[in-house]
Amino acid sequence: MSRAHIAAMTALVCVALALPAQAQTPPTFATTKVDGTDNVYIFRYMRHQSMFIVTPQGVIATDPIGLRRPAAKAYIEEIRKITKAPIKYVIYSHSHFDHIAGGQPFKDLGAIFVAHKNAKARIAALKAPDVVMPDQVVDRKRTITLGGTTLELIYLGKNHSDSTLVMRLPKEKIIFTVDWIPLETVPFRGTYLPDIEDGLKKVIAMDWDRLIPGHPGPDGRQIGTKDDARAAFAYLQDLSAAVKKAADDHKCLAEAMRDIKLPKYEKWANYGAYLPMNIERFCDFYSLGI
Numbered sequence: 035m036s037r038a039h040i041a042a043m044t045a046l047v048c049v050a051l052a053l054p055a056q057a058q059t060p061p062t063f064a065t066t067k068v069d070g071t072d073n074v075y076i077f078r079y080m081r082h083q084s085m086f087i088v089t090p091q092g093v094i095a096t097d098p099i100g101l102r103r104p105a106a107k108a109y110i111e112e113i114r115k116i117t118k119a120p121i122k123y124v125i126y127s128h129s130h131f132d133h134i135a136g137g138q139p140f141k142d143l144g145a146i147f148v149a150h151k152n153a154k155a156r157i158a159a160l161k162a163p164d165v166v167m168p169d170q171v172v173d174r175k176r177t178i179t180l181g182g183t184t185l186e187l188i189y190l191g192k193n194h195s196d197s198t199l200v201m202r203l204p205k206e207k208i209i210f211t212v213d214w215i216p217l218e219t220v221p222f223r224g225t226y227l228p229d230i231e232d233g234l235k236k237v238i239a240m241d242w243d244r245l246i247p248g249h250p251g252p253d254g255r256q257i258g259t260k261d262d263a264r265a266a267f268a269y270l271q272d273l274s275a276a277v278k279k280a281a282d283d284h285k286c287l288a289e290a291m292r293d294i295k296l297p298k299y300e301k302w303a304n305y306g307a308y309l310p311m312n313i314e315r316f317c318d319f320y321s322l323g324i
Contacts, residue, residue: 079105089181092122100136127212129153153197192226212248223311252303281320
């Protein structure tokens with residue numbers, strides 16, 4: 035075999051060995067510093083993510099995302115790679131356990147847990163052993179100031195839950211809010227109507243530039259903009275109009291679920307799986323008043 039053939043075969047083997055590495059899935063968890071900030075980070079564990087803020091006086095963390103997974107341990111280890119300052123606060127985005135369970139390792143370090151008052155009531159009622167009870171609650175608004183950083187906790191009403199907080203960093207013009215402003219993704223069925231549309235109008239009117247959601251987008255994108263919030267609002271409006279027409283024509287539920295298509299959003303994640311659920315939810319609203 036000629037040297038040319040050997041060289042060609044060697045090159046092919048090298049390419050073949052390199053391909054699996056390029057196709058590897060992302061690591062189970064990772065931490066990313068938000069561009070243009072001094073102290074804002076995103077911790078991602080699989081398809082869930084949380085924001086945390088590092089200050090000289092301590093850390094403000096959000097959702098432990100530890101339901102049936104050791105995310106909190108990894109989360110704390112990632113924080114410790116950046117700072118040895120104490121973790122002062124853990125703030126719950128809302129009451130759903132896939133985001134707020136598993137926080138005991140933070141509590142063991144002395145963190146103060148904060149949530150909307152409705153989240154605390156829900157946690158108390160369900161008595162889930164893996165969910166730390168909030169120490170402090172928010173009603174309409176609260177401001178936390180730590181180490182020169184200001185974080186606003188704002189309640190805009192019902193949307194994906196009745197306890198969702200919008201966490202706004204006014205200096206950085208960043209918000210963190212979970213499950214109701216997804217990035218190019220059809221949302222899950224659970225929605226308060228028409229409250230969620232009113233809430234979206236309010237959040238779009240607020241002063242911010244970037245959004246950190248509770249889940250990355252379909253392309254792994256971790257940060258959105260007001261255009262994403264506007265797109266989420268447009269989706270709900272388009273869906274609402276289509277389902278209202280079906281309800282007025284007495285076509286809820288089976289015919290509406292069969293016939294309503296929203297091709298403008300067919301490339302969004304979860305379109306096939308969640309659009310029928312969304313149609314069902316709006317049919318309940320327009321046909322049954324619930």
